[in-house]
Amino acid sequence: MRDLVLIALFTVAVLLLPLFVTSGFLLNLVVMTLYLALLGQAWNILGGFGGQFSFGHAVFFGTGAYAMAVLQVKLGLNAWAALPAALALGAAVGLLVGALSFRYGLKGSYFALVTLAFAEVFRILANTFQFTGAGVGIQIPLRDSAADMQFSGRAGFLYTILALCVAGQLVAVWLRHSRYGAWLQAVRDNEESAAALGVDVFRVKLVAIAISGALMSAGGAFYLQYFRYVDPHIAYGPAISVEALLAAIVGGMGTVFGPLLGAAALHAVGEGTRGLMENAPGVNLVAYGVLLVLIVMFLPRGIMGLFGRKN
Amino acid sequence: MLDPWILFASVLNGLTTGAVYALIALGLTLIYGVLHIINFAHGAALMMALYGVYFLHREAGIDPYLALPVMIVLMFAAGYLLYRFVIGKASHGRDENILLVTLGVAIVLENLALFLWRSDTRTIETAYTFTMVPIGGALIALPKLVAFAGALAATGVLLAIIARTDLGRAIRACAKERQGARLVGIDVEHVFAMSFGIGLACLGAAACFLLPAYYVNPQVGNGFVLIAFTIVVLGGMGSFAGALAGGFLIGVVESLGGLWLGESLGQIGIFLIFIAVLLFRPQGLFGARA
Numbered sequence: 110m111r112d113l114v115l116i117a118l119f120t121v122a123v124l125l126l127p128l129f130v131t132s133g134f135l136l137n138l139v140v141m142t143l144y145l146a147l148l149g150q151a152w153n154i155l156g157g158f159g160g161q162f163s164f165g166h167a168v169f170f171g172t173g174a175y176a177m178a179v180l181q182v183k184l185g186l187n188a189w190a191a192l193p194a195a196l197a198l199g200a201a202v203g204l205l206v207g208a209l210s211f212r213y214g215l216k217g218s219y220f221a222l223v224t225l226a227f228a229e230v231f232r233i234l235a236n237t238f239q240f241t242g243a244g245v246g247i248q249i250p251l252r253d254s255a256a257d258m259q260f261s262g263r264a265g266f267l268y269t270i271l272a273l274c275v276a277g278q279l280v281a282v283w284l285r286h287s288r289y290g291a292w293l294q295a296v297r298d299n300e301e302s303a304a305a306l307g308v309d310v311f312r313v314k315l316v317a318i319a320i321s322g323a324l325m326s327a328g329g330a331f332y333l334q335y336f337r338y339v340d341p342h343i344a345y346g347p348a349i350s351v352e353a354l355l356a357a358i359v360g361g362m363g364t365v366f367g368p369l370l371g372a373a374a375l376h377a378v379g380e381g382t383r384g385l386m387e388n389a390p391g392v393n394l395v396a397y398g399v400l401l402v403l404i405v406m407f408l409p410r411g412i413m414g415l416f417g418r419k420n
Numbered sequence: 421m422l423d424p425w426i427l428f429a430s431v432l433n434g435l436t437t438g439a440v441y442a443l444i445a446l447g448l449t450l451i452y453g454v455l456h457i458i459n460f461a462h463g464a465a466l467m468m469a470l471y472g473v474y475f476l477h478r479e480a481g482i483d484p485y486l487a488l489p490v491m492i493v494l495m496f497a498a499g500y501l502l503y504r505f506v507i508g509k510a511s512h513g514r515d516e517n518i519l520l521v522t523l524g525v526a527i528v529l530e531n532l533a534l535f536l537w538r539s540d541t542r543t544i545e546t547a548y549t550f551t552m553v554p555i556g557g558a559l560i561a562l563p564k565l566v567a568f569a570g571a572l573a574a575t576g577v578l579l580a581i582i583a584r585t586d587l588g589r590a591i592r593a594c595a596k597e598r599q600g601a602r603l604v605g606i607d608v609e610h611v612f613a614m615s616f617g618i619g620l621a622c623l624g625a626a627a628c629f630l631l632p633a634y635y636v637n638p639q640v641g642n643g644f645v646l647i648a649f650t651i652v653v654l655g656g657m658g659s660f661a662g663a664l665a666g667g668f669l670i671g672v673v674e675s676l677g678g679l680w681l682g683e684s685l686g687q688i689g690i691f692l693i694f695i696a697v698l699l700f701r702p703q704g705l706f707g708a709r710a
Binding site: 215217219221234244392394395405 | 458506509510512515516517519520521523524525526527528529530531532533534535538539638642646649650653684685687688691692694695698699700702
């Protein structure tokens with residue numbers, strides 16, 4: 110209940126934001142924070158609640174982005190119609206990766222490695238085939254109308270990403286309070302015991318990776334609408350996998366608000382170092398890496414751990 | 421099909437690359453075998469070593485092959501300190517933590533390089549860069565031959581250290597049974613840090629052999645990380661002989677894949693092998709399971 114109230118308050122606050130804030134820079138920062146929170150939440154559902162650490166979540170992100178691009182540009186579909194298809198494809202890729210890796214009992218470091226390899230395979234495929242634009246990538250034409258999920262102002266994008274981000278948080282709330290969520294966390298904490306108690310471990314993990322894949326591909330779809338361009342490196346490169354994992358881990362794995370806090374903290378740190386170092390390339394990522402090491406060393410439960418509530 | 425001579429040259433080329441891959445993978449498999457951790461920063465550390473060789477050549481005019489002892493010592497020291505002060509401290513006894521910490525270290529190193537040296541791809545030119553040597557009708561670049569011989573020699577030295585010295589015995593003891601090793605008076609933390617240092621020292625050597633025929637940029641390590649992991653998994657985690665055989669195998673697969681499928685798609689063979697081995701034979705092709 111408390112989680113739902115917090116989410117409602119947060120939603121109202123963001124909805125009202127464009128009335129008071131007109132600075133394009135600030136609104137963009139909020140959009141990017143919510144976007145990163147969505148990626149973090151997607152990772153969190155599999156990694157935080159399910160304990161399966163993926164190093165290749167880009168495989169879902171890229172699938173969402175490319176699905177949106179190909180469906181719109183090559184097949185002439187409307188963006189709003191393409192979005193559910195992109196989510197379904199993300200979930201399908203999740204099922205594929207999950208069915209293969211969980212069937213053969215990959216966990217821990219092995220699972221991290223195999224997801225990374227899947228992302229690389231997809232990157233090479235996208236780099237090769239013509240219908241994904243090969244190395245050149247795909248640009249979607251500027252249309253500037255809400256009917257095409259392109260908005261003239263930032264407020265439209267803000268509401269779109271808010272809706273996706275809140276959807277992710279509601280999934281996390283559901284995981285916290287539902288029977289399925291309890292199974293998933295039991296699998297994370299001790300797979301053998303969970304199996305002994307009658308939990309269908311394989312199936313529970315499979316559902317988690319499908320949900321996670323769908324949310325991550327929603328992030329990819331939003332990225333495409335916002336920046337109107339995708340190429341193999343953006344879509345399937347390691348950077349996006351790392352960002353998703355960072356937001357969840359810095360904020361606090363297995364919590365509802367961790368990814369949002371993590372995304373905000375990362376953007377604060379990123380903008381801070383960028384401001385200090387005058388936009389030198391790479392410094393914000395150096396700061397992210399240091400932050401990751403420090404969090405693992407001193408704050409294993411992330412920023413949420415500071416609030417002292419045992420999850 | 422293809423001209424057998426092209427095929428022959430391609431296999432030869434694959435073997436020379438494979439030797440360097442094997443050396444890189446040996447460092448990784450040593451770290452895995454002893455510490456049971458997957459060193460995600462392996463590629464980034466190799467990238468740093470390549471920059472080391474590059475700057476020694478550019479600033480001090482030291483030939484890459486003469487830089488060998490310097491790089492081995494430097495990388496060993498870096499690895500020892502990295503384990504002692506960062507990785508060992510952060511583990512809290514959980515494998516996931518080490519995975520994340522080494523990932524963090526990789527991010528820091530890669531972007532530090534980007535910040536310090538920009539994203540330019542750099543190469544060095546030596547008197548022998550373009551020297552070709554005929555072998556059985558195929559032409560192989562001299563630096564690749566030196567890399568082949570050098571990587572094999574370095575591997576021999578490493579295996580001798582592990583097999584013959586007191587340090588090697590201690591390393592093997594810690595790999596097998598760390599509690600027992602502690603009980604008989606081995607300083608386990610020290611041995612762990614030594615192993616990590618030796619693992620990175622392999623990269624120092626590999627960088628010296630690699631650079632004359634290769635290039636360096638901040639992202640160069642990424643390509644090697646997955647290849648090295650593939651080799652290690654293929655050969656059986658922690659197995660030295662497996663890493664050696666896996667290195668040659670992957671070198672040849674990459675070379676032939678590029679020949680048949682083209683530059684871009686050719687790489688896919690390695691990753692498909694990787695996924696297939698992880699799924700169906702995680703104990704490695706040679707079944708040497710620690």
